[in-house]
């Protein structure tokens with residue numbers, strides 16, 4: 001049907017520290033097979049979908065962490081995903097830790113088309129957490145130690161009959177992420193997340209509040225840019241650390257149209273009609289007609305907030 005992309009949001013349940021790539025890929029492949037059986041055009045996997053969320057572990061020597069990274073994509077372990085995609089005409093998007101031939105480390109998401117070819121790559125721009133061990137935290141979040149910020153920006157790609165974009169986890173908390181893709185006419189944004197249920201610096205913050213924050217920014221990003229958003233969690237109790245679930249698909253009005261019911265491997269499927277992005281793109285969020293860029297300069301010129309001086 002013109003305009004419709006059937007999307008499978010493939011939530012991952014927890015991946016324990018000692019679970020090997022082959023076993024994990026087996027789980028992802030089972031989700032991809034289910035997606036194919038249910039007629040999906042595209043299956044979206046989560047952030048760092050091949051391993052446990054390793055940035056919670058500190059290593060003095062960061063080279064010790066290189067075993068969590070992929071040096072090639074596809075590699076021996078991930079090739080079955082590409083073979084299934086090509087053999088069955090299904091696209092997918094996969095998050096993983098990327099170690100480049102030059103020795104650079106990125107938190108990366110790729111987009112693979114129905115022929116099994118990598119047609120898009122995104123490297124996480126907004127890296128949360130910290131670079132050094134911080135004992136005052138109830139747990140560590142060392143993305144700033146193990147990754148460098150993405151160097152590709154927020155590109156979009158024409159594929160599957162639409163304009164597709166990607167971002168990763170913490171990126172969803174920043175409206176700039178969505179707007180930069182919105183300005184390129186994005187119609188469907190794929191994003192995976194590993195979001196701890198607790199705040200390491202604010203123990204009283206509830207998991208419900210964390211879920212609220214997650215949904216709030218994805219729903220706002222969808223509506224304000226008239227785009228579909230596919231948010232895919234890695235969920236559940238991972239090596240004693242709980243991650244929120246809440247995998248969902250959000251329409252261009254900002255409504256959650258379907259969502260996961262569990263904290264396990266679970267596929268959530270929806271027919272995303274890309275034509276539904278048109279109304280808001282042509283009216284309320286007709287950027288050409290309504291944006292006032294002459295007043296937005298600070299957004300690109302200033303990084304930190306600077307309140308006016310006190311009297």
Ligand code: CDT
Pocket residue numbers: 047128129168169170171173193194195196
């Ligand atoms: N993976 C990732 O980016 N997680 C972060 C946790 C930071 S807590 C605000 C997230 O934004 O969900």
